[in-house]
Amino acid sequence: MVNLKGRSFLTLKDFTAEEIEYLLDLAADLKAKKKQGITGNSLKGKNIALLFEKTSTRTRCAFTVAAKDEGGFPEFLGKDDIQMGKKETVEDTARVLGRMFDGIEFRGFKHETVEKLAEYSGVPVWNGLTDDYHPTQILADLLTMREVFGEIKGRKFVFIGDGRNNMANSLMIGCTKMGLHIVIIAPKSLWPKAELVKLCETYAKESGGSVTVTDDQSAVTGADVIYTDVWCSMGEEDKAAERVALLSAYQVNQALMDATGKKETIFMHCLPAVRGNEVTEDVLEGSQSVVFDEAENRMHTIKAVMVATLGNQ
Numbered sequence: 001m002v003n004l005k006g007r008s009f010l011t012l013k014d015f016t017a018e019e020i021e022y023l024l025d026l027a028a029d030l031k032a033k034k035k036q037g038i039t040g041n042s043l044k045g046k047n048i049a050l051l052f053e054k055t056s057t058r059t060r061c062a063f064t065v066a067a068k069d070e071g072g073f074p075e076f077l078g079k080d081d082i083q084m085g086k087k088e089t090v091e092d093t094a095r096v097l098g099r100m101f102d103g104i105e106f107r108g109f110k111h112e113t114v115e116k117l118a119e120y121s122g123v124p125v126w127n128g129l130t131d132d133y134h135p136t137q138i139l140a141d142l143l144t145m146r147e148v149f150g151e152i153k154g155r156k157f158v159f160i161g162d163g164r165n166n167m168a169n170s171l172m173i174g175c176t177k178m179g180l181h182i183v184i185i186a187p188k189s190l191w192p193k194a195e196l197v198k199l200c201e202t203y204a205k206e207s208g209g210s211v212t213v214t215d216d217q218s219a220v221t222g223a224d225v226i227y228t229d230v231w232c233s234m235g236e237e238d239k240a241a242e243r244v245a246l247l248s249a250y251q252v253n254q255a256l257m258d259a260t261g262k263k264e265t266i267f268m269h270c271l272p273a274v275r276g277n278e279v280t281e282d283v284l285e286g287s288q289s290v291v292f293d294e295a296e297n298r299m300h301t302i303k304a305v306m307v308a309t310l311g312n313q
């Protein structure tokens with residue numbers, strides 16, 4: 001029996017396939033209930049700090065709505081609202097917040113910050129995106145794929161674009177843990193770190209999945225999913241021109257979607273998207289796109305994470 005009470009959610013590395021499955025089942029259940037107008041009180045009496053060094057639409061709103069739906073109290077603390085990292089260390093802030101709040105979400109730059117918050121606060125800490133990882137997004141993506149395909153094990157999943165960003169890293173972990181065949185297509189200078197690929201190979205070995213990294217766009221053949229993300233992540237705005245030059249040949253357009261050779265291939269993107277860069281308008285808005293299902297599923301999966309790690313029942 002899976003029990004995640006008191007656990008932090010920093011990267012999917014820390015979770016088994018069974019635990020991820022459990023979170024997806026819980027999210028699907030909470031989603032079905034919400035569609036019937038049923039919300040719970042699993043987070044009744046729980047105060048939840050939402051720390052945002054970087055901006056957000058989906059993640060902030062998902063945590064806020066999910067907490068409220070379950071009777072919790074979310075408090076948004078933006079980068080100019082608290083002293084963390086300026087007048088006060090992360091360790092001290094963590095200890096103070098841990099005395100007042102029951103759970104802490106963090107979105108920001110250094111992954112080390114969310115690790116320190118977890119180490120020093122004494123309460124569950126949830127990673128709402130760092131420079132290196134975006135694990136709550138992956139739960140939403142796995143749930144969305146499950147809704148489309150039913151069984152996701154054995155599916156071919158292609159991520160094309162900036163192969164070393166937080167999304168590529170986290171998708172590699174999530175897909176290999178869950179038995180998918182993930183292919184990262186990116187120019188060599190944007191390939192993921194070799195040690196992370198190695199680690200994911202060990203997950204793949206256990207799950208029956210695989211991980212491949214290539215700069216060859218023709219590797220989209222047979223893909224069930226084509227996924228992309230912005231070419232410049234938050235904090236990398238100065239790299240815009242360089243990335244456009246490097247990645248133009250890796251744009252997701254209808255020709256690339258057709259090159260999978262499968263009509264039922266779906267298009268995924270964590271959003272926000274830059275139309276005309278990593279994806280064309282027609283693909284993003286087209287019938288193969290499930291991007292708004294992914295966006296909605298952020299809320300149901302984040303609710304599942306909070307209920308599982310902090311909920312009263």
Ligand code: CP
Nearest residue numbers: 056057058059270271
């Ligand atoms: N996908 C995602 O994390 O979106 P936000 O940046 O709007 O939170």
Ligand code: NVA
Nearest residue numbers: 165229233234270271
């Ligand atoms: N890679 C993107 C993801 C946004 C959800 C970023 O970090 O900006």
